[in-house]
Amino acid sequence: MKNWFLLLVVVLILSVPISPVGAQNGPTEPGGISVDLPSSPYVIYPKYEDITTKTPTFRFTDYSEYGATKYRIELYNDETEALIYQQTGTGNCDGTECTMQLLIPLKFVTLDSDEGEYRWRIRAKVGGEWPPLWDQATFRVLKPKFTSLFDVDYKKWTPLFGDWGITSAGYLKGNGVGDNQYSIIQNHLVVNGYVYEVRMKRKLNTNTENRLYFNAYPYPTSWNRWDSGYGFDYYNNGRWRLVQREAGVQTILIPEADSSAIVPYGWNKLTIWSNPPNFHFWINEVYLGSYSLTTFDEGYVGIGMLMHASYEPLLVDWATLKYSDTAPYPIP
Numbered sequence: 001m002k003n004w005f006l007l008l009v010v011v012l013i014l015s016v017p018i019s020p021v022g023a024q025n026g027p028t029e030p031g032g033i034s035v036d037l038p039s040s041p042y043v044i045y046p047k048y049e050d051i052t053t054k055t056p057t058f059r060f061t062d063y064s065e066y067g068a069t070k071y072r073i074e075l076y077n078d079e080t081e082a083l084i085y086q087q088t089g090t091g092n093c094d095g096t097e098c099t100m101q102l103l104i105p106l107k108f109v110t111l112d113s114d115e116g117e118y119r120w121r122i123r124a125k126v127g128g129e130w131p132p133l134w135d136q137a138t139f140r141v142l143k144p145k146f147t148s149l150f151d152v153d154y155k156k157w158t159p160l161f162g163d164w165g166i167t168s169a170g171y172l173k174g175n176g177v178g179d180n181q182y183s184i185i186q187n188h189l190v191v192n193g194y195v196y197e198v199r200m201k202r203k204l205n206t207n208t209e210n211r212l213y214f215n216a217y218p219y220p221t222s223w224n225r226w227d228s229g230y231g232f233d234y235y236n237n238g239r240w241r242l243v244q245r246e247a248g249v250q251t252i253l254i255p256e257a258d259s260s261a262i263v264p265y266g267w268n269k270l271t272i273w274s275n276p277p278n279f280h281f282w283i284n285e286v287y288l289g290s291y292s293l294t295t296f297d298e299g300y301v302g303i304g305m306l307m308h309a310s311y312e313p314l315l316v317d318w319a320t321l322k323y324s325d326t327a328p329y330p331i332p
Contacts, residue, residue: 040131041071041122044097046139050191052323054105054141060122062093068124073100076121078138079114108143109189111158111300116141116189143188145322148172159184160302161224172316176307181224182314183213183304190215190321191298195328196272198303198319202236203265205305205312209233209241212270213302214279215293222248229299232272232281236264240283242291253291261286267317273327285329 162182216229
């Protein structure tokens with residue numbers, strides 16, 4: 001009886017699954033199901049983050065000690081799940097991690113496009129075989145900066161409402177039928193941590209706003225107004241304000257305030273520095289103040305105006321955006 005009991009204990013012990021040496025949690029199948037596998041390549045970079053280069057160098061763990069002879073990167077459109085590209089090579093490995101630079105340019109995330117959001121997987125070839133499971137991660141590619149001079153065209157900008165074109169003097173001009181909102185949007189997605197500047201002037205009109213949209217999204221539009229995001233407004237009567245739109249409803253964050261920095265009917269340079277959670281504002285390099293904004297941490301930037309008459313055009317000299325953790329002008 002004692003021998004039968006010992007045999008039963010041995011059988012039970014042997015029936016418990018034992019993870020192979022080096023087992024890790026984390027590799028996933030295409031559906032995102034986590035599985036336990038022996039040590040295998042893991043994605044390191046880019047991994048669930050935004051990048052600003054179209055030809056990134058992918059990084060993953062070195063699997064050569066387990067007999068890997070080659071690695072394969074598989075790149076997918078994260079929105080459509082379509083396989084876009086495969087790249088196979090030995091990788092540049094140092095015993096801890098390997099790198100492979102992508103040989104094709106990627107796309108930026110833009111308005112009304114399903115490009116720029118990717119998912120990539122890494123596989124290792126061992127013993128002439130490619131394993132059925134591998135690690136994966138998603139990432140997005142954002143445009144690092146833009147400078148629009150509007151001397152020839154307004155490339156990379158999309159008019160939403162009103163008539164927009166380039167004047168013979170090389171300015172972007174917006175106009176339209178009276179008593180309505182008109183705007184134009186820059187096509188590339190923006191996340192917090194940037195400096196956005198626009199030099200603009202409004203003719204004739206005195207008491208309605210001229211606006212910089214930021215961290216904003218236009219759709220669905222209602223009465224020519226963007227659906228969500230923030231607006232930095234100035235007026236030819238020497239006032240400015242800050243607003244927020246959410247689900248089509250506008251809230252005034254900073255009521256109209258006077259600023260001697262505003263040049264009525266002349267050129268005014270508006271500057272926004274996104275330094276989360278605070279946003280700082282300048283007009284003609286004169287500091288207006290800051291406000292903590294936490295509702296929207298990404299979106300699009302644009303330019304807009306409210307008209308009452310049929311000819312109160314807005315002129316834009318240039319617009320720029322770059323990512324920066326440094327204030328563009330002094331903060332008193």
